Amino acid sequence: MRFRNKPWAGEKIRQYPQYVISEPETHKGKWHEVFGNANPLHIEVGTGKGRFITGMAAANPDINYLGVELHMGVLASALDRLIEAELPNVKLLNVNAAELLSYFAKNDISRLYLNFSDPWPKTRHEKRRLTYKSFLDLYEQILIDGGEIHFKTDNQGLFEYSLVSFSEYGMLLKNVSLDLHNSGFEGNIMTEYEEKFSGKGNRIYRCEVQYQS
């Protein structure tokens, strides 16, 4: 994804604190207060323009959703979508995935989505991949016991790498699809990226993995 410079994005984000959480560290361990209910919280790390997280929130009103996105310009597009959708169960967070521990405590999150994460194909950038072991360790510290990661990508190399990384971490693999759009999977909500690249004939790979205690 290209990140255009949007100097107005920061100002706009500050105008909608009901959608983009400010001072997220104050909610650590008590995110249910933010949503005003005790429903499970699912987060998407790298939420981009927010089509997936908004679609999931619309389809699942009994689950709370939080889209985490580092890039303010992209987040501003996601914010536009949230303003339009007027859903009570989805919010955004403008933070770096590597710092999730500052904002979430163990058991805060029931499920974590990774969609079309940056593949960082060069070996020397392995540690930046969101399925690298240090990220898997980080996610485990904020998820419930037996929590799951649901992962999809069109990047073959990243999917191959991630299957091995999940296995090395001792996670349980479930529901693998090597061609999601031609599988029997129901209820898939496409990201902007997914629609564009599957339309060009790219296969979409998907799996679910569960932490084992």
Add this chain to the structure above:
Amino acid sequence: MRFRNKPWAGEKIRQYPQYVISEPETHKGKWHEVFGNANPLHIEVGTGKGRFITGMAAANPDINYLGVELHMGVLASALDRLIEAELPNVKLLNVNAAELLSYFAKNDISRLYLNFSDPWPKTRHEKRRLTYKSFLDLYEQILIDGGEIHFKTDNQGLFEYSLVSFSEYGMLLKNVSLDLHNSGFEGNIMTEYEEKFSGKGNRIYRCEVQYQS
């Protein structure tokens, strides 16, 4: 693979006891005697017409190979190939994979190959798939500790199923390729089936999995 009736196959097999092992149960726990050396033994379960096992034996003279094939007519074709190749380190076994425990003891085998196994796509036939948990349990009882299965197939459903089955069994996944012929993998020896179906544009999936103690 189609199995043509070859009434002469049994007679031919009996004529070449140096290639097709007779009374294999007598070698249980002492297969090194059959090969006359202490080299590691690798087996292919479902060896078909023997192109893979013969190619591997030619490329790796310090490893002993045993091709296991239930269907006598197919095995006769593999035998023709062995007679032609005149290699000291490859032999055949005309037995059912489900009965391997009758012929092998723990530590007899260092590595097991599964190539283009029958996918048995119907759910009610799951137990027949050579990556079903009962087979993984059986292989573990005849492999060395930390032994590996090297698996390739062009069947997407079987590969998806097998990744999950390996994970559920607690095996460690290594070296996944979702498009073997367009990967950097070196030294791939194609089976007859692989050459035919990859030529038609089918992707070849491959992975290695290791038993963990």
